[in-house]
Structures are given as C-alpha cells and as structure tokens.
Amino acid sequence: MKIIHISNVRLGANLGTGFDNMPSEKARIRGQELLESFYGVLSYAKDNGVKTVLVTGDLFDNTAVVQSLKKEVMDNIAKSKVEVLYLRGARDAKFDVEPEKPKNLRVIDVDNNWTSIELQDNVVVTGIDLFRATTKDNLYDRLLLEKKKYNIVALYGAEDFVQWELLKAKAVDFVALGGRVAPDLKEQKIDSRAKYGYAGGLDILSVHESNTEHGFFVLDIVAGKMTRTFVPVAKRKYETVTVDISGAETTKALDSAVSKKLAKVSKDNILTIELVGQYKFDLQKQIGVLQNKLNADYFSVVIEDKSVLDFSELAQMNDISLRTEFVKTALESGLGQGQIDKIVEYGLRALTGETIEI
Numbered sequence: 001m002k003i004i005h006i007s008n009v010r011l012g013a014n015l016g017t018g019f020d021n022m023p024s025e026k027a028r029i030r031g032q033e034l035l036e037s038f039y040g041v042l043s044y045a046k047d048n049g050v051k052t053v054l055v056t057g058d059l060f061d062n063t064a065v066v067q068s069l070k071k072e073v074m075d076n077i078a079k080s081k082v083e084v085l086y087l088r089g090a091r092d093a094k095f096d097v098e099p100e101k102p103k104n105l106r107v108i109d110v111d112n113n114w115t116s117i118e119l120q121d122n123v124v125v126t127g128i129d130l131f132r133a134t135t136k137d138n139l140y141d142r143l144l145l146e147k148k149k150y151n152i153v154a155l156y157g158a159e160d161f162v163q164w165e166l167l168k169a170k171a172v173d174f175v176a177l178g179g180r181v182a183p184d185l186k187e188q189k190i191d192s193r194a195k196y197g198y199a200g201g202l203d204i205l206s207v208h209e210s211n212t213e214h215g216f217f218v219l220d221i222v223a224g225k226m227t228r229t230f231v232p233v234a235k236r237k238y239e240t241v242t243v244d245i246s247g248a249e250t251t252k253a254l255d256s257a258v259s260k261k262l263a264k265v266s267k268d269n270i271l272t273i274e275l276v277g278q279y280k281f282d283l284q285k286q287i288g289v290l291q292n293k294l295n296a297d298y299f300s301v302v303i304e305d306k307s308v309l310d311f312s313e314l315a316q317m318n319d320i321s322l323r324t325e326f327v328k329t330a331l332e333s334g335l336g337q338g339q340i341d342k343i344v345e346y347g348l349r350a351l352t353g354e355t356i357e358i
Helices: 024-047 067-080 251-261 287-297 312-316 322-331 337-351
Strands: 002-006 052-056 083-087 105-107 115-118 123-127 150-156 174-178 195-198 215-222 225-232 238-244 270-276 300-305
Touching: 002 024, 024 052, 024 067, 052 123, 052 150, 052 174, 067 105, 083 123, 083 150, 238 251, 251 270, 251 287, 270 287, 287 300, 322 337
Parallel strands: 002 052, 052 083, 083 105, 123 150, 150 174, 174 195, 238 270, 270 300
Antiparallel strands: 002 215, 115 123, 215 225
C-alpha cells in the first residue's frame, strides 16, 4: 500500500507579496508552477501505483480563491482517478469544495469528529480538524483504533498543539502532520509503536523558506511496516546573495562585483541581493537600473541596499562648508549610528541636487 503525504500546497496564494514585490507577471508564473507541482503529485501517483494522496492541510490558500481555479483543481483531481483524502488546515479551514467536489476527493472530518477511512491492506486513515472541532472535551479519548490495523492519524498544527501523551498506547502507527513549512525528513518517535512526521511545504512560497526542502513523501506500507521516502518537487530555489561593495568607486565596478557573485547562481532561482560594506559619497549606485537589468536575465531579483556611507573623510575635514557642517551636526546629534548614516547619506545627496526617494 502506497500513500503520498503532502501539505501546505496553498493553491491561489499571492506570491507577489510573498516574494518582496515580485513583478506581477513573475508572480502569475509562480502561481501556475504551484498548480503544476500539485498536478505533478497526481501524475506521480498514477505512474507509480499510488492510489491515495493524503493532504494534511492548506491545499488552498484561503477562502478567496477564485471559482475558476477551484473548478480547475477539482476537474484535475477527478481526471487523475487518484483518491485524495483532504484534511483542511488553518488557511483553508472554511474552504468549501462543494459543489465541484469529485467522487475521488474525500474530506476528512465533515462533522467535527474523528473520521476514519479504510484503505486496502488493512490501512486506515483517521483524522480530525483540531481547529474546527466544536467539542474538544475528551477529544483523544474518542480516538478509537483497531490494534490489528495499520493506523495513520492525520492532524494539522504545530508540535506543541498536539497532545502527544494522549496519543501514546492508542494503536497509532504514524501521525501524518501538516501545518509546518519544514518537513521531517526522518520520522520522529512517539512511543514504541507510533511515529510522526511533517510533510512540510510542497513548493517554495516565501523568502523565509530558502533553507527548506520542498516536496512530498511516499509512505510505502508492507506487512505492517512503513518506509517513508522524500521526493523533491520545487522547480526554483530562493537564494540570498551578499555582495560587499566596499572599494567600488564607480557604478561599473559595483555592477561588476554583483555579476561576479552571481556567476555560479542559477538564473531560474528567485534572488535577493544584499549590498553591504561601506561606499564613498561619489559612488552613484543606480540600484533601480541594476535591478531591472538583472530581472531581464534572472527569474526574479530584488536588491536590498544595506551598505553604509563612508563619510569619515568628510567628518575630519576642517574646511568651512555647508557639507562639512551638516556632517558634523549629524554626528553630534546623539542619534543611533544607523539613523546618522541614513541622514548623512540623504542629506549629502540632497545638497548635490539629487532627488531623494525615501
């Protein structure tokens, strides 16, 4: 018996805001790629003899998903003929799959109670929506499992949200969890019989997931024993590239420093470039121009300027000028160093007649 375990798919998510104002066209492409990742799971199941896909939360992003997208997803599930068991999560807790729900999509917990679905080879999936359960009294006491079955319990929530002690000695074999982006590449132990594991996210959805694996798990159950295999899916990775621009005296030198750091970076990835170090006042960074140029070559690039102005020479000058007096006044203001750096940078640029965008 093979089961695919996925979570945190979030179809219909607004990726433009999730990726620091990714251009709308790129965000649209990423949204389509999320769909393709999910459809890829259905194709994998069909091609590899997997009859059941278990979704432990957040198949959709929220209740505002457009009707056309919901219908498309339901149609593709129907065409796949793969049985999809769907436990809603926090993001799609109120999501209504009716009336488009195909026969091969079964919603776990339709009446705020434990729902058991028996599969082949004595495998049983039992789950409940912990967020929607109206009666939480004796919740775990009401979890009744047969010891002779291979029992998978489907839950959604953080580790501290699950009452692990009450799951012990319950004839649980595996707790399939959703509600966390990072997957458990190795299942965790509950008691002598039971283990648990988070599926993680199917595909990358946020800049905060750059060091996280994305994909799904195949649960292969033979003679009461399970082998759990991770299958990576994400087409792209989010990557932060740090570039020290200290010593760059011209725009060309700055651009060259960035290009050198990007030499071995995949152009398919989603990049944040952090500029750090100290730069001289005379350096014209032209960050907007550079970002537009890089976005033509890479899938998506955002430049974050964390470099600071090196005004030490100005602070030591003894000449009487508006520029020198401005720098000295800022240094004696008592403000934090970060604030002083920005005030001096913007002020000096304003004194040259440059239009400042804050």
